[in-house]
Amino acid sequence: MRNYQKRDDYRDNYRRGRRNDHRDEPQVEVEEGQRFPLTIKKMGINGEGIGYYKRMAVFVPGALTGEEAVVEVTSISHRYLRAKVHRIRKASPYRVEPRDSYADQVGGFELEHLAYPQQLEFKRDIVRQSLERYHPYGFKDYDVRPTLGMADPYAYRNKAQFQVRQTADGTVQAGLYAERSHDLIDLPTCSVQMPVTMTVMRALVKMLQDLEVPIYDEEHNSGIVKTLVVRAAANTDDVQVTFITNSKKLPHKHQLLLRMADELPQVTSVMQNINPGKTSLVWGEETQHLAGEETITEKLGGLAFKLSARAFLQLNPAQTEVLYDQAKKALDLQPGQTVVDAYSGVGTIGLSLADVAAEVRGMDVIPEAVADANANAALNGITNAHYEVGTAEDLLPKWAVAGFRPDAIVVDPPRTGLDGHLMDTILAIHPQKLVYISCNPSTLAKDLDTLTDDYRVDYIQSVDMMPQTARCEAVVKLSQR
Structure with missing residues (x-):
């Protein structure tokens, strides 16, 4: 058994400090509807501005770092307040006018009032914020690379x-x-x-x-x-x-x-x-x-993909090609190496690797998606890729018993992050290469806290898949320790 005591002590010290930071939360007498001036110190992971009123955090949607505003309290919690902007006294130089008049009313436009270069900086920062929160081993030394954005960050959602x-x-x-x-x-x-x-x-x-x-x-x-x-x-x-x-x-x-x-x-x-x-x-x-x-056909990276109604596909086709190129680069597959595409969907990631991999295998729990993935392999004349219905935590051990142990695994989980059983399975299979495509920096950081027991983080490359929103995707290259 490996000795993880040093790493465990490292985590415990950080967590002990984090608990102490919140032991004596300030109590503030405040009422809903109350207004007060507030300086925005930073932005939170959901795109809201964060300031402090008598040492209590105040979350203000639509406010930007450095702005001075009069805010109105909308809800009160034991540890924080939520408020809305009543009047901006000093605007950020990066504030812009949203194209959508309803941007402050619905989700999906959390950053439309922020200039695009600063949106990209923000998304790199929320990766760092998430790492700071969960403290995976060695996180302060991670190479978190500048976010890859779009030339025109509009009209992208398919x-x-x-x-x-x-x-x-x-x-x-x-x-x-x-x-x-x-x-x-x-x-x-x-x-x-x-x-x-x-x-x-x-x-x-x-x-x-x-x-x-x-x-x-x-x-x-x-x-x-x-x-x-x-x-x-x-x-x-x-x-x-x-x-x-x-x-x-x-x-x-x-x-x-x-x-x-x-x-x-x-x-x-x-x-x-x-x-x-x-x-x-x-x-x-x-x-x-x-x-x-019954399906429509999309083309990505020189491949054609048939999509049934419920099939998952990234919402931004142009940036999807950027994302998959980054995943391919991070995997750096060599001739003869095999790869498993977990959470495979219609096969977009795995099939993009088939030209360099000796064999691609994938799985998904949605039967229609697996049917689409196998059909897409045939559609593109790809004979070294195969997809099955099931979970990776069930199929990987089954394949291992049959003699198939992949050299690399790529995971692209939902926002909830990796299933705990799958993480255990990955650590047991212990592939030489692991690439994690994340759509949620918080669950990514939490999962890295476990994965870094056996893997080192070579780098994190954030990709802006959803401009004008606070959502951020990232490609993480991990290698065996």
């Missing part, structure tokens, strides 16, 4: 997934929920969406209105259409529409499809996903084909 509701006067609206609520904000425009997605979205809203298709009522759990999803392929002319509904019924379906065929010729695939009842999940398990093709 999918619009908008909730649909009907107002008291019968007007059909489609948009996003206001922050911390289920109040729908109608979005007639959206600067970060590919224009075709908004053109199709607004046309669909008008059709639903004209045909009086029943719209879902969340309060009474009645009506049919819950959500509209429009996904466009940036490098082909394909567009897919999915109606997410409360039941299998879709009243006026025939008339709706006729109008779509006549007015929206750019739509090549129409699907219906059934997601009944009140649920926090947007998608249901059953998807039906309504018209056109």
Whole structure:
């Protein structure tokens, strides 16, 4: 057994200090609606400004580092306050006017008021903040590289997934929920969406209105259409529409499809996903084909990928190629080496490695995604890649028993980070090379706290996949100690 005592002592000392920092939290008498001046000292990982009122942290969405503002308290917690900007007394030189008038009302525009070069600096900094919070071994010496951004940080999102509701006067609206609520904000425009997605979205809203298709009522759990999803392929002319509904019924379906065929010729695939009842999940398990093709095709890095309605694909096609190039560079596969693509989705990462790997294997828990991945391998004439349904923590040991132990593993987990069983499996399989693609710096830092028992962090390369938001992706190169 390895002796990790030195590393454990290192962690314990940092954590002991962190606990002591919060032992005597200040108590402040303050009321909701109270206003006071505040200087913003830094920005938090969610893009909000952070200042201190009588030593208590105050989180202020829309405020920037260095700004002086009068803020109004909106909520009170034992350890912190939340507030909104009432008036800015001294603005940051990096403050810009957002293109979207509703940027301060809905999620996904947390940084649109910040100049883009400073957005990139912020995203590098939130990686550092996350490391500082969880203290993985040796974190102060990590090479955290400048964020790779876009030449034009707008019109990049290939999918619009908008909730649909009907107002008291019968007007059909489609948009996003206001922050911390289920109040729908109608979005007639959206600067970060590919224009075709908004053109199709607004046309669909008008059709639903004209045909009086029943719209879902969340309060009474009645009506049919819950959500509209429009996904466009940036490098082909394909567009897919999915109606997410409360039941299998879709009243006026025939008339709706006729109008779509006549007015929206750019739509090549129409699907219906059934997601009944009140649920926090947007998608249901059953998807039906309504018209056109069952999939759309996107091209990335010289490869073609067929995408079914529920298949995961990064929202920013241009930066996806940058991200995967960085992953390929970090893996640095040599002739004869094998790789496993965990959380493989439709195979975009693994298939991009097939030209250098001796063999690519991957897995996903969604059967449709695995079917898409194997179909995409065949579509591109790739014969050294194979995908199976299941979890990596189940399949990796099974493959090891059969004699397959990969030289490298690449993981691209959801925002919740790596499954604990998968981390144990990775440490047991102990591949020579490990690349972690993260969409959440906090869970990345937490996972690195475990992975650095056996691996060293060579570098972290952040990539801006979602400009105007506080979201940050990063490619981490890890090597055996």
